[in-house]
Amino acid sequence: MLALDRIGKTYANGVRAVDGVSLQVGPGEILAIVGGSGCGKSTLLRAISGLDTPSQGRVVLDDEAIAAPHEKIGIIFQEPRLLPWLTVAGNVGFGLEQRPRKQREELVANALARVGLTEKARMWPRELSGGQAQRVAIARALVPRPRVLLLDEPFSALDAFTRADLQDHLLGLWADTKPTLILVTHDVDEAIVLADRVMVMRSKPGRIFDEIPCDLPRPRDRQSAAFDFAKRRVLAALDRSLSRAATDPVESKTEAGAALWW
């Protein structure tokens, strides 16, 4: 269980990026975070990852407070951020330095096979396409078997086809070990395809605006009416979150018990 307790973040320049976000995400749950640009999604994710420390509140994973990067938490950024001086296999094995060589090679080979890049193992990152590079980044983050995987707009730089392909890839990989996934995205389709729950944030200061459960059966059909319906709900919530004079989404307040105090 990952729990955020009244997380707040004020940057050095005085920007209140996140304010009082409390949240619980169960093991194996997939949570999507959507919201307008600058509403604090990345800030929140970085606080969970331990890369940045929140100004207030705490992040707790299985009764352990997270204050620095933790081996149970992996992160995938918007860019692949592969290390250009390591081969594809070297990048995937980056977090396995401590393991014996044999075991490492085996894990890396498995992970590469899982993302369909076995034949690229000895290539340099510069020789990969954007989608392939992001697959390598996914393999690199998953190979140490984190309990929580954070993704900050991981597919936003890719075209629609590649994106759908990688979403399916990600779900397949997720099914292997069922880690908790927290996914920041701008793409409502992506949120509905992947998530068990969609959290809508609103800015100034960054807060949870609405939470929409999404319990469509998997695998999800992007064309189905239920999919469309869920998508409309999220879009409507997003719309309201973006309008200046946003009214409280009272009906969902009781339903989801979200933190909406203003």
Added chain:
Amino acid sequence: MTTTVEPAAAGQSERKSGLARFARPVLGLIVPVGLALGWELAVRAGLSNGRLVPPPSVIFNTFAELARTGELQRHAAATLARVAAGFGIGVAVGTLLGAITGYSLFLRRLLDPTLQALRAIPSIAWIPLFILWLGIFETSKVVLIAVGVFFPVYLGVMGAVMSVDRKIVEVGRAFRLSGTAMVRRILLPAVLPAYVIALRSGLGLGWMFVVAAEFMGASEGLGYLLVDGQQLGKPAQIVAAIVAFAVIGKTTDWIVAAAAAPFLRWEDRFGARSEET
């Protein structure tokens, strides 16, 4: 030198025909070889006596004579030893100071202004002081070369460390690398390309400064051959020494570049397509 970064160049899609590949280096030789041949013919034809500007054959003979007597080797070895010592010291100090000033804002604020002020002094201007302090023998020469090597290495390392991509460092943090692991697995490889360039410019300055050092009084070394040639009116010896400088300087530069090349095959930069050094 086209040999330094060949793996990347090999990745070029368009394959050159055998003739084109052969013709390109030859193109660069036309002017120097043409001039040399022309001068040789002009002297042979009696258009000039070639006393002040000796023709290639005379230079070659001088070179061969110096090599036969072992003079050339002795002088070249003396010069090479000075450059090696100065380069070693300059690189060691430059790397250390560059790394710590690049890494720590505090140390940069503390040390960099002083070093930048020292850099503004033309290094040759130190010669009289070095001679007073360290005598006219080897120490002052090596120190002068080390000073010349130091600045490009220092600036290169500091700049490289400062400009390591924060996003890449963050990957290291996300994987919980310790301080030393961060240096070994992220910072060192990240600064290596810039470091090699800094080493090569340092080496170039080392060769420049060894001449100045040997001008200030030496009984052996290629610089001595230059001075000796001037004083005794032997232009062929001067040109032979110059040629020796060019060959050895280029060779040492090539060694540094070639030694680093296997570690830089990953590089993804514009110049890697057709490295011309």
